[in-house]
Structure formats: C-alpha cells, structure tokens
Amino acid sequence: MTLSLHSEFPAPDRVIVQVGGRLDAMTFGELDEAMLALLPRLDAGGTVVIDLAGLEYVSSAGLRSFAKIRKSMRARGGHTLLLNPQPQVRKVFDIVKAVPVSEVFTSTQELDAYLDRMQRQIIEGDSDA
Template sequence: MTFNLKTESESPERTTLHLHGRLDAQTFNDFDRAMLDVLPRIPDGGTVVLDLSALEYISSAGLRSIAMIRKSMRARGGHTLLLDPQPQVRKVFDIVKAVPLQEVFANTQELDRYLDHMQRQVTGDGSVGNA
C-alpha cells in the first residue's frame, strides 16, 4: 500500500492532516516535502492535528517525520495532536514513547472537548463553543 495525505484547514490556527496507508522508508520523503509547504502556513501558536485513523503502518522513518513536525510546532509555540491512531500504530507510539499520551485522542469529539477546555483556560470564559 502507498501513502496519501489530505490537508484540511478548519481555521487559520488549526490544520488537520489525514494520513492514509503506510508512513515508512519508502513514503516518508513525500510526507516531509508536503510538510515544507503546509507547516509555514500555520501561524505561530497554531495546532496541527494528525488524523491517523487510516494510517495502517508507521516505521521509524515515519516516527522521525512526526517528531520533526512536533519540534517545528513547539519552536513556534504551537501544538501537534494525534487523532484516532489504529491499535498497531498506537502500539508503536507507546513502545517508543514518541508522543505524550495527553496528545493522543480516540476520536474527534474527544479532541474537540480538549480544545474547548484549553481555550476556556486561556480566556477564563465559560462561553467558548459547545463542542
């Protein structure tokens, strides 16, 4: 199987990347090149959501690519969050402790609740969206 990437921008501050297939030694270069275009368009303090629901396999090369995204976003005061990794992919992250568990979400609703909570902490306002 190959690798495909779909980019979706919910807002200027939040971009979701839908990863499909295999992120491995044969496909990571394509992913890295795509990130050279995508990441600069996300403003400082923004959020990248990696939707891993259709990612069937990740190798150490793929882990390196995701680590580079996380490093880039952190350097700009931003965040990288993982959404709905398949069990075998989540196991890889668990084994190598590549991503803190608080940055991994089981589904979109869980992610939206987290983002809503974080925004409420910043604004101190109980009226931020009802995700």
C-alpha cells in the same frame, strides 16, 4: 500500499492532515515535503492535527517525521495533536514513547473536548493551559 495525504485549514491557526496507508522508509519523504509546504501557511502558535484513522503502519522513519513536525511546531509556539490512531499504530507510540499520551486522541469528540477545555482555561485566566 502507498501513503495518502489530505489537508485542510478549518481556521488560520489550525491545519488537519489526514494520513493513510503506510508511513515507512519509502514514504516518509512525502509527509516531510507536504509538511514543509503546509507549516508556513499556519499562523504562529497554531495547531497541527494529524488524523491517523487511515494509517495502517508506521516505521521508525515515520516516527521521525512526526518528531520533526512536533519540533517545528514547538519552535513556533504551536502544538501537534494526533487523532484516531489504529490500535497497531498506537501500540508503536506506546512502545517507543515517541509522542506524549496527552497529544494522542482516540476520536474527534475527545479532541474537541480537549480543545474546548484548553480554550476555557485561557479565557478563565489559567496561563498553564
């Protein structure tokens, strides 16, 4: 199976990237190239949401791609959040501790609740949000 990618910008400071198929040594370059084109379009301090519902397999090469995205977003004052990982993909993240658990969400509702909580903290003056 190959890699499938789809992206949308629901807001200037957020991009949602849907990743499907296999992210491995043969396909990681596709994700890297796509992100090189997408990230400059995102406002500084924005958020990349990577929806993994369709991702069936991730290798160490795929993990490096996610690490590059996270590093790039941190350098821009932004965030990278992972959504809907299938159990086998989540297990890989758990094993290698590649992504902080606080950045992986099991559903859109869980992600929305997190984003709502972050925004309320900022509005209420909690600068640690």
